[in-house]
Amino acid sequence: MEILGIDIGGSGIKGALVDIRTGELKTERLRIPTPRPSTPQAIAQAVKELVDNFNYNGPIGCGFPALVINGVVKTAANIDATWVDVKAEELFSAQIGMPVYLLNDADAAGIAEITFGAGKGRMDTVFLITIGTGLGTAIFTEGKLLPNTELGHLKMYGKSAEKYCSDAVRKVKELTWKQWASRFNEYLAYIEFLFSPSLIILGGGASKKFELYAEFLNAKAEIVPAQLRNQAGIIGAAYRAWFKDSLNTASQ
Numbered sequence: 001m002e003i004l005g006i007d008i009g010g011s012g013i014k015g016a017l018v019d020i021r022t023g024e025l026k027t028e029r030l031r032i033p034t035p036r037p038s039t040p041q042a043i044a045q046a047v048k049e050l051v052d053n054f055n056y057n058g059p060i061g062c063g064f065p066a067l068v069i070n071g072v073v074k075t076a077a078n079i080d081a082t083w084v085d086v087k088a089e090e091l092f093s094a095q096i097g098m099p100v101y102l103l104n105d106a107d108a109a110g111i112a113e114i115t116f117g118a119g120k121g122r123m124d125t126v127f128l129i130t131i132g133t134g135l136g137t138a139i140f141t142e143g144k145l146l147p148n149t150e151l152g153h154l155k156m157y158g159k160s161a162e163k164y165c166s167d168a169v170r171k172v173k174e175l176t177w178k179q180w181a182s183r184f185n186e187y188l189a190y191i192e193f194l195f196s197p198s199l200i201i202l203g204g205g206a207s208k209k210f211e212l213y214a215e216f217l218n219a220k221a222e223i224v225p226a227q228l229r230n231q232a233g234i235i236g237a238a239y240r241a242w243f244k245d246s247l248n249t250a251s252q
């Protein structure tokens with residue numbers, strides 16, 4: 001069964017058809033830049049254009065870079081401020097003409113990794129951190145997600161952790177991998193103090209470059225890159241849409 005998965009990020013909107021039994025991409029991944037300003041109408045239009053490239057009709061899963069509760073966007077750290085309280089699931093479904101299921105982008109990546117990737121079969125506490133424009137987090141225990149954890153906004157030096165050690169900060173401040181990893185290690189220590197995960201999976205754009213900074217990381221937990229790299233968000237969103245849509249269909 002193939003479901004369209006979409007990952008909306010601070011800099012790009014990516015999509016592909018996903019085989020939800022295996023977690024494999026069945027098409028090439030398409031990417032368009034996130035419109036600026038990233039208003040609800042502009043993003044809904046861009047997502048529609050991306051979807052039109054696929055010959056697809058069915059439920060769509062969509063990861064979104066904010067707190068999402070019952071299809072409503074509740075925060076806007078790395079997207080236009082007008083998103084707060086927008087019923088995004090309704091907006092996207094109406095614009096596209098197909099049911100769209102929305103969830104936090106890090107939760108989507110976590111679902112993919114726990115179902116098909118580096119966290120598969122793990123029953124202990126597993127933590128996923130997406131490192132990109134922001135820092136996204138997902139926590140699993142006994143394979144179950146605690147959604148919308150938003151721990152990229154833990155306070156460090158008086159501001160959100162993501163303003164101290166995201167990949168965007170590394171680029172803007174022109175930090176070496178060693179300098180960035182030393183900041184990120186402080187964040188990992190904070191996470192370990194609070195949650196004692198046994199496995200930490202690093203996802204998002206920086207997961208592709210794991211080899212460049214792995215030697216500088218230190219934590220008590222095992223640290224691995226996302227096995228599905230930065231496709232994880234697309235795969236998890238598709239998987240969630242398939243799951244939620246089958247529940248909806250069963251209850252009709």
Ligand code: BGC
Nearest residue numbers: 065066067077106134135136
């Ligand atoms: C947002 C999170 C998101 C993360 C990664 C943060 O700024 O608050 O919801 O998961 O960025 O995109």
